[in-house]
Amino acid sequence: MSAQQRPLELILARNLLSNLSTPGLLVGDGGRLLFYNEAAGAIVGRSFEEVTGFSAEEWTSEFGPLDIDGHPIAYEQIQATKIVRAHMPFHGEFSIKAHGGRREIALTAIPIVAPDDSTAAVVLFWLTDGEPVPAHAAHLSDRLREVDGEAAP
Amino acid sequence: MRLKVWGARGSIPAPGPETMRYGGNTSCVEVTLSDNSTLILDAGTGIRHLGMAMKQDRSEAAVAHPVNILLTHLHMDHIQGFMFFPPMFEAGSEIVVWGPASPEASLRDRIARYISAPLAPVEVRELPSRLTFHETDAQEWQIGPARIRAQAVNHRGPTLGYRIEDNGTVLCYIPDHEPGLGAPLASIEDEWISGFDLAHGADLLIHDCQYTDSEYDHHLGWGHSPVSDALEFARRTGPARVLLFHHDPLHSDDFLDRLDTELAERWAQLGGPAGCVSLATERLELELTRDRVQRPAEAAPPPAPPLRSPA
Numbered sequence: 001m002s003a004q005q006r007p008l009e010l011i012l013a014r015n016l017l018s019n020l021s022t023p024g025l026l027v028g029d030g031g032r033l034l035f036y037n038e039a040a041g042a043i044v045g046r047s048f049e050e051v052t053g054f055s056a057e058e059w060t061s062e063f064g065p066l067d068i069d070g071h072p073i074a075y076e077q078i079q080a081t082k083i084v085r086a087h088m089p090f091h092g093e094f095s096i097k098a099h100g101g102r103r104e105i106a107l108t109a110i111p112i113v114a115p116d117d118s119t120a121a122v123v124l125f126w127l128t129d130g131e132p133v134p135a136h137a138a139h140l141s142d143r144l145r146e147v148d149g150e151a152a153p
Numbered sequence: 154m155r156l157k158v159w160g161a162r163g164s165i166p167a168p169g170p171e172t173m174r175y176g177g178n179t180s181c182v183e184v185t186l187s188d189n190s191t192l193i194l195d196a197g198t199g200i201r202h203l204g205m206a207m208k209q210d211r212s213e214a215a216v217a218h219p220v221n222i223l224l225t226h227l228h229m230d231h232i233q234g235f236m237f238f239p240p241m242f243e244a245g246s247e248i249v250v251w252g253p254a255s256p257e258a259s260l261r262d263r264i265a266r267y268i269s270a271p272l273a274p275v276e277v278r279e280l281p282s283r284l285t286f287h288e289t290d291a292q293e294w295q296i297g298p299a300r301i302r303a304q305a306v307n308h309r310g311p312t313l314g315y316r317i318e319d320n321g322t323v324l325c326y327i328p329d330h331e332p333g334l335g336a337p338l339a340s341i342e343d344e345w346i347s348g349f350d351l352a353h354g355a356d357l358l359i360h361d362c363q364y365t366d367s368e369y370d371h372h373l374g375w376g377h378s379p380v381s382d383a384l385e386f387a388r389r390t391g392p393a394r395v396l397l398f399h400h401d402p403l404h405s406d407d408f409l410d411r412l413d414t415e416l417a418e419r420w421a422q423l424g425g426p427a428g429c430v431s432l433a434t435e436r437l438e439l440e441l442t443r444d445r446v447q448r449p450a451e452a453a454p455p456p457a458p459p460l461r462s463p464a
Contacts, residue, residue, distance in 0.1 A: 004344060004350075005304070005343075005344055005349055005350035006344050006345055007291070007305070008304075008305040008306065008307060008347055009305075011307065011345055011346075011347050012307065012335075014336070014345060015334060015335030015336045016335060018335065018336060019335050115254070115290045115291070116290075
């Protein structure tokens, strides 16, 4: 036996993420990086096998998110951390380090609250390619129209 | 620890001439602990015959103990026998029911949905036995001489697997389980396999094997294991002996005989010792001893099986 058995909710979350083409990661109760999928690995430039077991300090240092000056934001200070710990979902935009550069993403974090009240999070994210928020919102509107079968204006 | 299988069928009872040998009753296993007390794993239709046998055969020592029933979950094939378990209707009986918690309602209230109108002619509150209910999230506790460990496992709805340790022997019971859903078992780490800790190193693992691999293609996500995942789970967790359980109601005795042969071949291909994996049959009796058989990961010739039929 290599390590303590993970609770079922985390096993299921990991299995879901590993089958998604949307970039996604799984963060444990103390902020440890439990998993990210191949789509996320393609964006950040490292496979999960290379960073297995990263603590909150290690992965925020490696990937961000970054403040306006390009410095990693401490895990405890990340808005998403605070909101998810209050058992609420979060959606927001961040800068991250990826392939040695700075990229802009939008992310949605969903709390996974265990019976013992510990809280992990599934985080799905998308590159927004550095577009300012209104431009990104416009892009999403165009995408929605495409999905609905309408021609974008 | 001694055990007797009173029902090994899954989903729905399947009585008939074509299921005489493996049996048609749904999940129920009687476990006799080292102090002679009785632990019952699930209350499928097999519990009816168990209850009748208990009424006839219970020794004075056994009667002195409450009957503990460990429910893995509340699907019908695991609780249907409740209403026909004779000790429930005896004023002197003490029955303790353990089962998974749910945010929706208490264990008692969820079982009462079945033991109430219009599905049943009596209500839980009318039963003359002393009946108590305990919800068991992932935890450990003691029942008589046995250390019980419950853990949530991958099935549909809140479902537990159990690990029972008594007098140096370990039984693991995970009758409804789909550990390979969304992740190939052969390639993921132990800590990420549902039920791994429960089964690891057990003397006997009773595990779901409802489907053939080709049947599983049409039942993905239904909460049950195909042959390949059942065997791989056994290989990874290394129990000394494996009883595959929860037979599909469409599987006749002849079909299961052929499957049993195939299982033995595939187990050998995985490096497992001969005679350690078999299909559960109704009324099968086993005794767990401290002797171990060779584990699949080991290479020495297989020693004698650890389980023997009681004299």
